[in-house]
Amino acid sequence: MWSVLTVKKRVYIFQISVFSKLKSQSLVTVKVMAVSYQTALLDCKVEGKPEPRVWWVTPYGHSLPTPYLGGRFQVHRNGSLELRGVRKTDEGRYKCLAKNNLGESSLLVELDVASIAEKPSFAVPNIEILPIKQDGEAIILECPARGKPNPEFTWVLPNGTMLTPGVRLQRFTHHLGNGNLQISQPVASDKGVYRCLAKNVAGQAEKRYALEAGRKPLIRGSTGILLCPKSVEGLVNFFPWFGFFSQRKTFK
Known part of the structure; x- marks a missing residue:
């Protein structure tokens, strides 16, 4: 699944929920494309009771809590991760985790950065x-x-x-x-x-x-008379006519 990121507009929203104890960790993976030097916003909408704790893990293993602000990275209170001035080196897997005392769910985002668009x-x-x-x-x-x-x-x-x-x-x-x-x-x-x-x-x-x-072609108009010169004795005694007919018409 591919999603597109553009400046000033969120185009990807995924929801993970933690309402009951999970037998095993639930993990969903998506792919996201961004463009160099633009802003990428990875949304991770979380619901759960009790309210889950949300944090992101970068491809380099850095843990970013909610909220967080550092350099070009910011985690908003709603759980979304914002990357300003995206670079080729920002490519990789970003993991959003949501956890409460009943269980844990994860969203894995594979970020690709296009150098030329x-x-x-x-x-x-x-x-x-x-x-x-x-x-x-x-x-x-x-x-x-x-x-x-x-x-x-x-x-x-x-x-x-x-x-x-x-x-x-x-x-x-x-x-x-x-x-x-x-x-x-x-x-x-x-x-x-x-x-x-x-x-x-x-x-x-x-x-x-x-x-x-479309319609079939149709010619409308008044009756027309086509004149033809008289025959030359001994040379021409018939006149072939050509037109939009199924057959050639010859008049003597």
């Missing part, structure tokens, strides 16, 4: 207009965003419904890996704007598809 971007136009064909063929909407680290994708349907990777909702499927959205057996009512959000620690980009109900 690039905001997601699209090499193709950010807005495309596509027809909904009447043959029932599935529509594949692509989200070819690039970024460092690789972005995560979320699709937003015209009615505001959000689809995360691997989610299928009726005829709509958000595929894992490539971020494509598949619309099976599309109908005219599927028209509207579909948005793909590509996000990583450096920022976010958006691509939109406007689906419109």
